[in-house]
Amino acid sequence: MVHVRLFAGAAESVGAEALTLGAQTLGELTRLLSADGGREVQSVLERCSFLVNGVRKSAPETPLAAGATVDVMPPFAGG
Secondary structure, eight states, X not given: OEEEEEOHHHHHHHTOSEEEEOOSBHHHHHHHHHXXXXXXXXXXXHXXXXXXXXXXXXXXXXXXXXXOEEEEEOOOOOO
16 A cells, blocks of 8 residues: 545545555556546646655656655746
8 A cells, every 4th residue: 555645636536635555656646646537637647747655756657666655746937
């Protein structure tokens, strides 16, 4: 199981700020996150950045170790 923290528009589209999911890769995680929300959620996730234990990752085949924390962050504006 991995711990997922969602921020701003990502949290709004998924309907949760935090989840625990049984994904083994980043690609599997995005499929699980968009399973209930379909194309709308998938569209938001395509614009997001993913941090796995604090390190930016983007490849769908990125492995997710049990207990990992994945932050899902949409683009932010401002400064």
